[in-house]
Amino acid sequence: MIAANADASSPTLLSLHVEPSILERPHVAFGREITGDLGAALRREWLVTNGLGGYASATVAGVSTRSYHGLLVAALEPPVARTVLVANSVDWVVYDGARYPLSTLEFGDGMISPDGHRYLESFRLEGSLPVWTFAVADALVERRIWMPDGVNATFVTYHLLRGSRPIDLEVTPLVTYRSFHALASGQGWDFGVDAQERGATIRAYEGAAPFWLRSDKAEFRPGGSWWWGFHHRGEAERGLADRGDLFAPGVFLARLDPGETAALIYSTDPEIDLDASSSLAAAKERQQSLLTRAGVANADPVVQQLVLAADQFLVARPLADEPDGRSVIAGYHWFNDWGRDTMISLPGLTLATGRAEEAASILRTFARYLADGLLPNNFPDSAGVVPGYNTADATLWYILAIRAYEEATGDESLVTDLLPALLQVIERHLEGTRYGIGVDPADGLLCAGESGVQLTWMDAKVGDWVVTPRIGKPVEINALWYNALRTVAELHAVRGDGSTAARLTALADRTRESFRARFRGPDLEYLADVVDGPDGDDWSLRPNQIFALSLPFPLLEGDEARAVLDAVSRSLLTSYGLRSLTPQDPAYLGTYGGDQVLRDGSYHQGPVWSWLLGPYAEASYRLTGDRAAALAVLRPIGDHLRDAGLGSVSEIFEGDPPHLPKGCVAQAWGVAETLRVWRLLDLSYSAPE
Numbered sequence: 001m002i003a004a005n006a007d008a009s010s011p012t013l014l015s016l017h018v019e020p021s022i023l024e025r026p027h028v029a030f031g032r033e034i035t036g037d038l039g040a041a042l043r044r045e046w047l048v049t050n051g052l053g054g055y056a057s058a059t060v061a062g063v064s065t066r067s068y069h070g071l072l073v074a075a076l077e078p079p080v081a082r083t084v085l086v087a088n089s090v091d092w093v094v095y096d097g098a099r100y101p102l103s104t105l106e107f108g109d110g111m112i113s114p115d116g117h118r119y120l121e122s123f124r125l126e127g128s129l130p131v132w133t134f135a136v137a138d139a140l141v142e143r144r145i146w147m148p149d150g151v152n153a154t155f156v157t158y159h160l161l162r163g164s165r166p167i168d169l170e171v172t173p174l175v176t177y178r179s180f181h182a183l184a185s186g187q188g189w190d191f192g193v194d195a196q197e198r199g200a201t202i203r204a205y206e207g208a209a210p211f212w213l214r215s216d217k218a219e220f221r222p223g224g225s226w227w228w229g230f231h232h233r234g235e236a237e238r239g240l241a242d243r244g245d246l247f248a249p250g251v252f253l254a255r256l257d258p259g260e261t262a263a264l265i266y267s268t269d270p271e272i273d274l275d276a277s278s279s280l281a282a283a284k285e286r287q288q289s290l291l292t293r294a295g296v297a298n299a300d301p302v303v304q305q306l307v308l309a310a311d312q313f314l315v316a317r318p319l320a321d322e323p324d325g326r327s328v329i330a331g332y333h334w335f336n337d338w339g340r341d342t343m344i345s346l347p348g349l350t351l352a353t354g355r356a357e358e359a360a361s362i363l364r365t366f367a368r369y370l371a372d373g374l375l376p377n378n379f380p381d382s383a384g385v386v387p388g389y390n391t392a393d394a395t396l397w398y399i400l401a402i403r404a405y406e407e408a409t410g411d412e413s414l415v416t417d418l419l420p421a422l423l424q425v426i427e428r429h430l431e432g433t434r435y436g437i438g439v440d441p442a443d444g445l446l447c448a449g450e451s452g453v454q455l456t457w458m459d460a461k462v463g464d465w466v467v468t469p470r471i472g473k474p475v476e477i478n479a480l481w482y483n484a485l486r487t488v489a490e491l492h493a494v495r496g497d498g499s500t501a502a503r504l505t506a507l508a509d510r511t512r513e514s515f516r517a518r519f520r521g522p523d524l525e526y527l528a529d530v531v532d533g534p535d536g537d538d539w540s541l542r543p544n545q546i547f548a549l550s551l552p553f554p555l556l557e558g559d560e561a562r563a564v565l566d567a568v569s570r571s572l573l574t575s576y577g578l579r580s581l582t583p584q585d586p587a588y589l590g591t592y593g594g595d596q597v598l599r600d601g602s603y604h605q606g607p608v609w610s611w612l613l614g615p616y617a618e619a620s621y622r623l624t625g626d627r628a629a630a631l632a633v634l635r636p637i638g639d640h641l642r643d644a645g646l647g648s649v650s651e652i653f654e655g656d657p658p659h660l661p662k663g664c665v666a667q668a669w670g671v672a673e674t675l676r677v678w679r680l681l682d683l684s685y686s687a688p689e
Contacts, residue, residue, distance in 0.1 A: 022126075022127055023126050026125050026126060027641060027647075028125040028641060028646050030122060031121070038112070041060040041061035044644065045059050045644065046647075047646075048128065050075075050147040052150060052152060052315060053079025053082060054074045057333060058071070060130075061120070062103050062104040062117065063105065063112075065232055066232055067180060068334060069232075071156065072153070072154045076152075078315065079316060082179070083179060084177075084178055084179075085175060085202075087174050088246065090103050092171075095139050095168075107230060126284070128309065130145050132144075138164055139167060142158070144156070144159070144280070146279070148279055148283065153272050155276050156171075158263075160261075162258060166258075167255070169262055170252070171218070172223075172251045173213050173248070173264070173266065175191065175246065175249060176204070176245075180333065184245065186228065186245030189205070192204070195250060198215045198218065198219065201270075209268060211266070211268045212265075212266070212267050212268075212270055213266055214265045214274060215262065217254055219252065220250055220253075221253060224248070224249060226248070237593065239598075261277075290308060293355070293688065294307045295354065295688050296685055302637065302641065303685075306674060309647055313330075313666075313668040313671070313672075319365065319368060326358050326362045327379075328342040330667070331664035332648075332665065333664065336378060336379050337379050339366065339394035340397060342366065343394055344397050348672025349671070349672045350362070351676075355688075359409075363401065363402055366398065369387065371389060372428055372434055374395050374425075376389055377389060393477055396483070397480065398425075399488060400483055400552070402414075403491075403552065419491055423488060426485065430507075444511045444513075444514050445514050446473060446511075448474065450471065456476070457476075458542075458603075460600040460604055462596065467600060467604065468604045470530050474529065475528060476548075478519075479515075483551045488504055515548075516555065516556070526541055526564055526567035529542045540585060540587075541571055541584070542572075543579065543580060543616075545568065546564075546565075546568055546616055549619035550619040561623055562623055575659060576637065576650075577609045577612050577653065579606055589602040589606040590656030592652065592662045593662070606656075607662065608653040610651065611669035611673045613673065613674060614676055621680075631678065631682055634677065637649060645661075645664075645666040649667055651670060
């Protein structure tokens with residue numbers, strides 16, 4: 001057994017005997033049916049992370065379709081200031097006198113060159129680590145990529161699996177130094193390259209952080225040339241600038257006999273150990289230890305894959321007096337850590353995976369940022385910038401995350417420490433705080449909103465246009481408020497503060513009575529989305545009402561709850577989540593794409609949100625008692641893990657069938673809520689340690 005507070009990287013975890021897992025039997029694996037189809041290979045993206053907010057990512061084909069793709073995207077101020085340093089590489093092998101590409105690049109004129117995808121025989125994830133196998137004549141060349149935990153570094157290895165003679169390997173790294181949000185031109189840009197025998201030090205410009213290109217056995221020959229006009233089709237589809245230039249500082253050369261391996265290491269750390277074999281072993285052992293700690297070493301491969309996906313979102317957020325502070329990246333590639341997403345995701349990412357000590361660290365870290373009874377909505381791209389507090393729900397989800405932590409761990413000390421802050425949150429909401437967030441004394445329901453600001457998770461905003469204005473009393477905000485009152489009352493009661501518990505219980509009872517009176521319509525089987533808005537009550541059929549059924553303290557039960565669940569099921573349920581609006585609504589949009597205005601204008605007007613699948617399945621089980629049927633709701637996610645962001649869960653899907661994945665290819669709450677509820681429903685394997 002592993003102690004609940006054990007470090008996932010601890011050597012004591014590495015010698016444990018476990019049955020074969022997805023590291024040996026990949027859940028995500030393709031042959032030429034995918035790798036040989038350029039379109040199919042381009043829509044599938046791989047991702048490896050380093051626990052700092054840094055990552056490496058691209059398409060299976062190797063083409064960088066996004067500005068966010070790169071072999072080394074370093075978090076220079078963890079977990080933010082993410083900067084693309086090594087964007088890609090140009091890889092060739094010479095075998096028996098013939099030259100074969102292993103890379104695939106796309107240029108602005110539509111030219112694909114080189115076309116290494118044609119030689120890609122197979123692709124797989126060993127856990128979450130990508131492996132390519134290229135077939136050139138009778139030779140098989142294997143490429144692997146991983147990042148050591150806690151270091152801004154990427155290892156890329158090339159291994160000659162099979163061949164009747166040696167290969168000559170040529171790898172040309174393509175470097176840059178830019179924010180991952182935007183592409184860059186090379187015009188007038190002079191890189192500094194300090195070449196050594198087996199690598200080079202790169203300085204993009206004076207004042208830029210240096211980084212290193214190194215190899216364990218390949219010779220580095222300095223060059224120095226710009227490659228112009230790379231096309232990024234994903235940015236073009238989003239209506240954004242899609243051209244960028246990259247610099248080639250030189251080429252790595254190595255001869256490999258059958259069975260030999262060469263490693264390239266791209267890093268911001270000049271002292272990194274170049275022993276690729278040991279580094280890869282540590283990465284694999286860490287993954288196995290995560291599965292063991294989560295109690296899923298012998299579980300459904302889908303659950304194993306979700307556990308490893310969960311790890312990718314947990315990152316460092318060091319504070320001056322708390323260097324081990326932790327947080328959650330909301331999604332890859334472009335999100336930072338958001339208060340709302342972190343608190344929704346925390347139970348699934350940490351408590352369902354045996355990482356309670358990280359849950360505690362996250363909860364304590366975020367307590368530092370409480371202001372006026374609110375948590376930040378999101379943190380900026382740069383450290384030291386004051387975050388924004390425009391959220392009505394993040395703090396309420398925070399209270400429920402603390403409840404889940406104590407329930408899962410039995411640890412009363414953290415809750416005792418944070419309870420005064422939770423009571424202060426309740427008091428500030430009763431008094432009224434920023435952005436019109438406060439309790440209406442007339443009915444005890446929570447109001448939120450002011451013109452031009454969006455405070456709920458349906459937060460799309462284009463300029464001054466709030467696409468889904470929800471000023472008034474939103475249904476899920478009041479479900480959360482009711483649960484927050486019940487939770488803080490319960491926490492005080494068990495600690496002997498009966499008077500505070502009684503006062504909060506009375507407030508909760510009033511909220512429940514008012515909710516039942518206001519959100520249930522006499523002729524409708526579903527709940528209003530918002531009441532008391534500027535234009536009256538909003539009876540749009542949206543998924544937010546599911547939280548009145550799924551949260552720990554439901555507001556509806558019995559036939560009333562079943563009627564709501566049935567209405568949501570008929571109009572909103574899909575294979576991958578709940579639609580954000582019923583197709584019967586005139587405002588419904590069944591597809592998603594285009595420029596920012598088109599995308600944000602449709603963001604919550606029909607697209608399916610993956611994170612809502614978990615609450616729906618939980619509500620279904622609570623009302624029907626049919627564990628198998630509720631679990632069946634989640635199972636299609638297993639197929640989705642082989643599409644879009646491989647091994648992870650996409651942010652959204654189109655509302656119309658076949659529900660194509662869109663948005664972020666890896667979203668924390670999509671992974672977390674699927675995993676949390678799957679663990680709740682599936683009793684076939686052990687609980688997290």
